[in-house]
Amino acid sequence: MSAVPKIPARMSVAEFLAWNPPSPLLWQLVDGEPQAMAPASRTHGAIQNELGRLIANHLSERGSPCAVVTAPGVIPRIQSEANVRIPDLAVACSGYDLEESALSDPVLVIEILSPSNEAETRVNVWAYTTIPSVKEILIVTTAAIGAELLRRNADGSWPDRPVAIEAGELTLESINFRVALAALYRTTRLASRQ
Template structure:
């Protein structure tokens, strides 16, 4: 296997470079970082979230995307949330979103702490973002961060069979249990 020569990249260079790679990468601090594969439990939650959002948003102006579509962070990083929802007309050839409204991350054990701190802060720096949902794939609970009208972030812990995910910016509510069943 050939070694990858590490070089600092800006977001545009990285996105072009990433289209020629077999593995998926994020751009962190100017360097590409290979993403690992997901466990089955993680993938199930992602697929169910995407399916519920696709059904609930059908025919409207909001559209959910998989982690194949990147999100550009103001600090220059490029992230790949498990699910991203954005609004508007999209260039079918675009590789990244710059104005997502919702991001969903399923928290795998190896990167859980990183996702709860650093990625969360990066996502909160996106002016367009209204909701960040961090889902535990094993314990049937989630953290919903929401941006209020004044721009302040609120936090709601969701757990239990009757918990609901209020995505007010999208005008929809999902059942937390739908992500697991």
């Protein structure tokens, strides 16, 4: 009988990035503690896939050097030695020569908000504001068609709260992207409720 590997109670970012977790779950490092992430719901996964596809097509059509990455690691500036957060999507616009374990300079970070993990997601969103390269953070909801957008101000500060988007067009200035908000939900159960 083989023993199940023990999950470390605390880790540094370097230890976390070199770690071979004992399960196929997705993990993030929060204040030095590895945390398993639950599998995405069908609606969550459908929105993630559709938005990722729409952004990738947009970037490709423009010949942009930017790339959308699914579930990348990002390291907040605050407590950077003890945090690797995993957003649903991110866009980075710089090239790279070596394989990165975490995106070093995302310009856009996207979280898909499920009711079961709202508190954790909102903590992650504010951690993303400490990454100097991030210009926008998009939060897409799964309970209803809607989103929230945080956009860095010209002076580098962040607004106190995100702008709610409940209908119409979603505009992401960081990648010059516009799409009907409802398009994100095309393959979900919410598409018929428009």
